[in-house]
Structure formats: C-alpha cells, structure tokens
Amino acid sequence: MLSMPLTKRQREVLSFIVNYVREHDFAPSIREIADGLGVSSPATIHEHLETLRQAGCIAGSGSRACMPTEQTLGMGRSFALPLLGTIAAGRPIEAVEEKETIAVPADFVVDGLNSYVLRVQGDSMIEEGIFDGDYVVVERNPSPRDGQVIVALLNNDHATLKKFYRERTRIRLEPANATMKPIFVRDCIVQGVVRAVMRRY
Numbered sequence: 001m002l003s004m005p006l007t008k009r010q011r012e013v014l015s016f017i018v019n020y021v022r023e024h025d026f027a028p029s030i031r032e033i034a035d036g037l038g039v040s041s042p043a044t045i046h047e048h049l050e051t052l053r054q055a056g057c058i059a060g061s062g063s064r065a066c067m068p069t070e071q072t073l074g075m076g077r078s079f080a081l082p083l084l085g086t087i088a089a090g091r092p093i094e095a096v097e098e099k100e101t102i103a104v105p106a107d108f109v110v111d112g113l114n115s116y117v118l119r120v121q122g123d124s125m126i127e128e129g130i131f132d133g134d135y136v137v138v139e140r141n142p143s144p145r146d147g148q149v150i151v152a153l154l155n156n157d158h159a160t161l162k163k164f165y166r167e168r169t170r171i172r173l174e175p176a177n178a179t180m181k182p183i184f185v186r187d188c189i190v191q192g193v194v195r196a197v198m199r200r201y
Contacts (some may be wrong), residue, residue, distance in 0.1 A: 012037060012050045014057055015111055022106065022169045026065045027060065039136075045101050057113075079100070081109070081137065082143045087151055089130060090122025091160045108196035110139050115195070116149065118161075124175035125149065125161055134199050136161065138192035149176075153189040164190070 016036050020028040030042045030049070039045055049066050052058045060067040083100040102117050109115055120134045128149060130136065134147075144150050150164045152173055162173035162183065173183040 010048050010051055011111060011113055013045065014052055014068070014072065014113065017058065017066050018072065020110065027065070030066075033066070044080055046145065047095050080104075081112070083135075084116045084118055085091045085119040086123050087121050087136065087159050089125040089132070089175075102135065104137055104196075104198065108198070111139055111196060116192070117198075122161075124177045124180050127176035127178070128163070130161070130194075130197050131199070134197050135176070135200065136194045137196040139195050140191065141193045142190050144190055144193050149194040151191040151194070152185075153191050154183075154185065156189070159191070161194070 013033060013057070016033055017028060020032070020036070024062045028036070029046050034040070034042050034045045037045075049058065052066070056069060057072045058066045059069055083102045104117060116138055116146045117135050118138060120130055120132060120136060123132050130149070138151050143197065145162045145164050148164055149161065151159060152162060152164070153159050162175060165172040165174060171185050171188055173185065173188070175182065
C-alpha cells in the first residue's frame with residue numbers, strides 16, 4: 001500500500017514509467033520521462049521521482065533509478081486491483097466496499113494506482129456486453145464524456161452502472177437494455193469510468 005497519496009502529475013509520471021518498462025524491459029532515464037510528458041525541466045521530474053520513491057512506487061539507483069516496484073508493476077502481465085464490492089446494473093443498490101483483490105490483465109489497466117474492480121449485479125447493461133456476474137474494471141474519473149459507462153453514486157449511498165449523458169438541466173443515466181427506463185438526476189457523484197469487462201466461466 002502506498003504511504004502517501006499521489007498528485008495527478010505524479011500518477012502520470014508513474015504511468016509513463018510502467019508503460020515504458022513493459023515495452024522496453026528497462027527503466028527510462030529522467031530525460032526520457034521529461035520528453036515523453038512534454039516537461040522542459042528534468043529537475044521537476046527528479047522531484048516527482050523522489051516522491052514516488054518515498055511512496056514505495058519505484059526503486060533502484062543510478063541514471064535509470066526508477067524501476068517500478070513489484071506491487072506497482074503488478075505480477076507478470078496482471079495487476080492485483082482492489083475488488084470494492086458489487087455494482088447494480090439495474091436498480092441502484094447500496095454501495096459496499098470489500099477487502100479483496102482480483103488479478104486483472106495488464107492490457108485492461110491504464111492507471112493501476114487509480115483503478116479498481118466491481119462485481120456486476122443485474123441486467124440493465126446487457127446491450128453493452130455487461131452481464132450479471134461480470135467484473136468491470138473502473139478508472140476513477142469525475143468528468144466522463146457523454147456515452148461512457150460510469151459508476152454513479154446516488155444520494156451518497158446507492159451505486160449504479162449506467163451510460164452517462166448530460167442534458168440541459170439534468171443528467172440522464174441510460175441503461176443498455178431496451179426494456180428499462182433511464183434514471184434522471186440533477187446531479188450525481190461519478191466514481192469512475194468503466195475501462196474493461198471481465199467474465200469468469
């Protein structure tokens with residue numbers, strides 16, 4: 001577990017490092033990180049690397065001293081992401097957090113430090129290929145685009161999985177099931193955007 005929260009820029013630096021290591025099998029240099037992120041000052045990258053090192057995200061020494069730790073990189077070609085409970089694909093149900101992890105293929109994860117998994121309950125998203133019992137990989141993102149499948153928290157205690165649309169005076173949470181009606185709300189807390197679906201046979 002990380003010893004401190006990371007800023008958006010620090011997560012971007014870490015994601016660049018992880019993707020670089022997966023592609024090249026060795027760590028990038030500070031200059032390569034700066035160039036890859038469009039940062040003019042290597043000193044700024046160095047400061048971010050020190051923070052990531054203190055947080056336990058990277059390790060190593062020398063000019064390429066930014067190898068992701070095993071926890072950060074994930075085991076083999078997968079990430080161990082937290083399984084944070086069940087999400088309703090139907091009527092909203094109570095949001096429950098569980099203390100489990102689940103192995104997720106690395107190709108399904110863009111930002112491993114900012115992602116989690118939910119188990120789907122219900123059939124309101126079947127036309128998007130999301131079925132009862134599936135697992136969805138969710139990336140925290142409070143500002144989704146119209147048409148994205150999101151995790152919405154309603155009334156601060158009920159979570160639901162729906163397609164997100166902004167209308168002039170309200171938000172439409174649209175099921176992907178022709179037999180079901182959308183939910184209209186003035187506002188909702190968007191807890192994340194669905195990035196992948198997993199199914200266990």
